[in-house]
Amino acid sequence: MDTERVSAGSGVGTEYGRGGRRTQRVRTIVVGSLIALLVVGGVSGYFLLNAPIHADARQDETVTQAEQAMRTFTKAWTTGDWKGAATLTNSPTEAESLLTSVGKNLQPTAFTIDVGNGVAERPDRSGGPVVVPFTVRMTVPKVGAFTYTSKARIVQTTGTPLVTFAPTMLHPQLKAGQTLAVAKMSTRGSILDRNGDVLAAPSLVGQVDEQTGKGVSGLQQRYDKQLGGSAPAYAVAITDRESGKALKPLRKAGGQVGRDVHTTIDAHVQSAAADALEQAVTPASLIAIQPSSGDVLAVANNPGGGFNRALVGQYPPGSTFKVVTAAALLEKGLQPSDPLQCPQFEWVNGYRFANQGEFTLPSGSTFRDAFAHSCNTAFVRSRDRLDDDSLSETAKAFGIGGVWDTGAGTFDGSVPVNTDVNDKAAAMIGQARDLASPLVMASVAATVKSGRFVQPRLVPEAIKHPFQAPRNLDPQVVSDLQSMMRSVVTDGSGDALRGLPGEPHAKTGTAEYGEEKPPRTHAWMIGYQQDADIAWAVLLENGGSGGSDAGPIAASFLKALGPK
Structure with missing residues (x-):
């Protein structure tokens, strides 16, 4: 009878009773899940708060430090603090000597250097060398605007970023024993004989005015436009430091040197x-x-x-x-x-x-x-x-x-x-x-x-x-x-x-x-x-x-x- 009552009671309250028990079970599961999540979340939060810094972050910091080191170096360079700039390199003596030479030779004004974004040489390794591009802009007496791009290699040796100094960093075409200097260029073409050698015949060749650079007589005058060209008379040039001889002009684009005049003279x-x-x-x-x-x-x-x-x-x-x-x-x-x-x-x-x-x-x-x-x-x-x-x-x-x-x-x-x-x-x-x-x-x-x-x-x-x-x-x-x-x-x-x-x-x-x-x-x-x-004529006035x-x-x- 008790079983039947229980059964009867269970039968009478089927929907409510089942629903009540089901709700209770769901609540139990939800509570359990929340407890589990809290447990897991707590563990995860612990590890998130106490995990080591990722390598990418350290690499970004290295690049940023390199860029800052380069900006410090270029600021000293552009302001004429060549010794101060040199101390920021791995070769202070060499750097100061060349920076001083270039600075005194060019005497630049409106001198600025734009430092670009650095790139790590080994992206998979933090703390390694960083290559930083930069653009130099200056105005040079007798030459005018002079612009070029280069790049520097920044290395951390004792925890301090240093600029790796080399002539090619100062200018990509510089080599050891060379400097930059203003040079008067031989931009005027020559009058040549039939073998391509400079012609030695004064009355035929004529003369060039030293002040204006223009031909004033003979073939120099007749072919002045061809001989003169459009290139400026002065240029920044790669120059040998010992002899002072200009080795290679760094001309502006578009300027043309004069063209030679070829004659039939033997x-x-x-x-x-x-x-x-x-x-x-x-x-x-x-x-x-x-x-x-x-x-x-x-x-x-x-x-x-x-x-x-x-x-x-x-x-x-x-x-x-x-x-x-x-x-x-x-x-x-x-x-x-x-x-x-x-x-x-x-x-x-x-x-x-x-x-x-x-x-x-x-x-x-x-x-x-x-x-x-x-x-x-x-x-x-x-x-x-x-x-x-x-x-x-x-x-x-x-x-x-x-x-x-x-x-x-x-x-x-x-x-x-x-x-x-x-x-x-x-x-x-x-x-x-x-x-x-x-x-x-x-x-x-x-x-x-x-x-x-x-x-x-x-x-x-x-x-x-x-x-x-x-x-x-x-x-x-x-x-x-x-x-x-x-x-x-x-x-x-x-x-x-x-x-x-x-x-x-x-x-x-x-x-x-x-x-x-x-x-x-x-x-x-x-x-x-x-x-x-051969035929010939002689005249005596x-x-x-x-x-x-x-x-x-x-x-x-x-x-x-x-x-x-």
């Missing part, structure tokens, strides 16, 4: 020309050309500065012009072997023409003889064989009167059409209005040598439109001129070259100028070597006679030149 030929002119007692020039190419091999003037008479001088060519006159006469049918009288005088409309020294040639003399001995009267007597424009037209085959693009300023000659018989008579012997430079007359000889006009060139890279002669000489005319120029040496007025090797061919000239009585004269000699690719005065200088030049 140093050996130039030296021979300059040496030969040493014996001249009046202003003189000697110029040499390579007939096959037109390359100008030498431009020598004595005195060597100022006016470049070899290129731009305007002189009556005198009897050297008889090469052109002879070409015109040959084209009209006169042969070298044809008889041609050479009297003491030739009168034209009351004007008397004479030979130098009033010499004559014997009866039966030929055109070749008149050319070889430079007989003025024979050429003047031949004037009627030519038209008024004959000399001007023949001169064009030698390039005379054209506009030459040589890479330098030049006078390219002038042979106007004759206006009357007296004008033609004087023009026949290179007087009247005939004008030429030594360059032009050297080119005349070169044209005979090569058989055609090849425009001279001095700076090939600058030449855009080389002049082309409107026509070439007839090959037979060229052959006759060659043999006649050889006769000048073997039998005529060019005896100063007689016996020299290389089989020289030449033409002498004595050109009158001015109003004095008797008139003053320029002495000329032009020619070429049969056995070498107020120098006397072509054969006796210009001839010895030409001989000295050819002897110094030697056989090729």
